[in-house]
Amino acid sequence: MSTTPVKVAVTGAAGQIGYSLLFRIASGALLGPDTPVELRLLEITPALKALEGVVMELDDCAFPTLAGVEIGDDPNAIFNGTNLAMLVGAMPRKEGMDRADLLAANGKIFTGQGKALNDHAADDIKVLVTGNPANTNALIAMSNAPDIPRERFNALTRLDHNRAKTQLAKKLGVSVTEITNLAIWGNHDDSMYPDLYNTKVGGKVAADLVEQTWITEEYIPTVAKRGGAIIAARGLSSAASAANATIDHMRDWVKGTDDWVSMSVPSDGSYGVTEGIVSSFPCVVKDGQYEIVQGIELNDFSRERIAASVARLESERDQVKELGLI
Numbered sequence: 139m140s141t142t143p144v145k146v147a148v149t150g151a152a153g154q155i156g157y158s159l160l161f162r163i164a165s166g167a168l169l170g171p172d173t174p175v176e177l178r179l180l181e182i183t184p185a186l187k188a189l190e191g192v193v194m195e196l197d198d199c200a201f202p203t204l205a206g207v208e209i210g211d212d213p214n215a216i217f218n219g220t221n222l223a224m225l226v227g228a229m230p231r232k233e234g235m236d237r238a239d240l241l242a243a244n245g246k247i248f249t250g251q252g253k254a255l256n257d258h259a260a261d262d263i264k265v266l267v268t269g270n271p272a273n274t275n276a277l278i279a280m281s282n283a284p285d286i287p288r289e290r291f292n293a294l295t296r297l298d299h300n301r302a303k304t305q306l307a308k309k310l311g312v313s314v315t316e317i318t319n320l321a322i323w324g325n326h327d328d329s330m331y332p333d334l335y336n337t338k339v340g341g342k343v344a345a346d347l348v349e350q351t352w353i354t355e356e357y358i359p360t361v362a363k364r365g366g367a368i369i370a371a372r373g374l375s376s377a378a379s380a381a382n383a384t385i386d387h388m389r390d391w392v393k394g395t396d397d398w399v400s401m402s403v404p405s406d407g408s409y410g411v412t413e414g415i416v417s418s419f420p421c422v423v424k425d426g427q428y429e430i431v432q433g434i435e436l437n438d439f440s441r442e443r444i445a446a447s448v449a450r451l452e453s454e455r456d457q458v459k460e461l462g463l464i
């Protein structure tokens with residue numbers, strides 16, 4: 139085992155997602171069995187007592203890879219020297235709300251945390267935003283951290299990617315391992331677009347294996363509205379699957395990929411997506427750096443869907459500009 143622990147910050151650590159996420163990071167599911175981690179956990183002051191209880195439980199697991207835990211309510215202290223930051227802490231939506239309805243309440247969290255990361259994080263910091271609306275919260279954090287390279291700010295659409303994979307596998311009666319080149323484009327809201335025209339199943343194009351009406355009337359709405367379906371069923375938003383996707387995204391960003399993955403990243407203008415907004419693309423990762431996959435052919439249907447989702451992201455960007463958050 140190497141000796142220097144990787145400092146992993148998690149915000150909203152006493153929340154639902156935190157309760158699934160922390161134990162998996164501590165057990166080695168993020169960085170492997172040979173890399174010690176130090177958890178740095180941020181909460182609001184009233185939640186610190188509950189967080190102390192979670193830390194007792196972490197102690198009681200005796201994880202060999204857990205080198206230490208620090209908790210607190212000051213982002214400047216918690217982010218000090220942090221290598222990986224998972225920004226989860228934010229209010230979840232309730233039934234009947236859209237994720238964008240959370241912008242006014244949650245957006246301001248990411249101004250202060252962006253500044254604190256800018257001033258105190260380690261030089262190799264990678265920041266992944268899970269708290270909703272995740273794409274625009276990542277834009278806010280990025281805009282408030284001018285000294286950190288923009289590409290170090292990502293948002294989570296891996297949960298949508300994982301959902302899209304399972305729904306397709308179920309439809310075709312195949313294992314998820316047979317599905318490659320899948321990607322979610324756009325925003326983590328109900329305009330997100332899972333593209334089956336470039337997805338492969340056992341080497342064949344997925345869209346050729348299903349009916350077009352299934353894609354438009356069942357598949358895309360099921361994937362895009364899955365978060366709402368879980369809230370309706372559980373009375374609470376997704377937590378274990380969100381923690382799993384947060385681990386999947388950060389692990390692949392650090393360790394690399396052997397297939398396309400969906401990552402929301404600051405757009406460089408690829409595929410006509412407005413530069414600067416944080417949008418989901420098919421990405422590959424090598425040596426800790428992601429690249430947006432280039433040269434993908436998009437049909438007219440895909441282009442229209444992506445443009446509609448980008449319009450949502452532009453509207454969210456304009457709202458947070460008006461609120462003075464970026």
Ligand SMILES: NC(=O)c1ccc[n+]([C@@H]2O[C@H](COP(=O)([O-])OP(=O)(O)OC[C@H]3O[C@@H](n4cnc5c(N)ncnc54)[C@H](O)[C@@H]3O)[C@@H](O)[C@H]2O)c1
Nearest residue numbers: 150152153154155181227228229230268269270294297380
């Ligand atoms: N991107 C995705 O795929 C995805 C999936 C699921 C949930 N989410 C989002 O993740 C967020 C968290 O969900 P949850 O179910 O864990 O919610 P939760 O309410 O159970 O926990 C949120 C925690 O964040 C804390 N918090 C609030 N403000 C904070 C701040 N300024 N600093 C640090 N901590 C703060 C709260 O005290 C709370 O403990 C929500 O916004 C939810 O919508 C995103």
Ligand SMILES: O=C(O)C[C@H](O)C(=O)O
Nearest residue numbers: 231270364365366375376
């Ligand atoms: O739907 C939500 O509000 C939670 C989360 O974004 C999800 O997709 O499950």
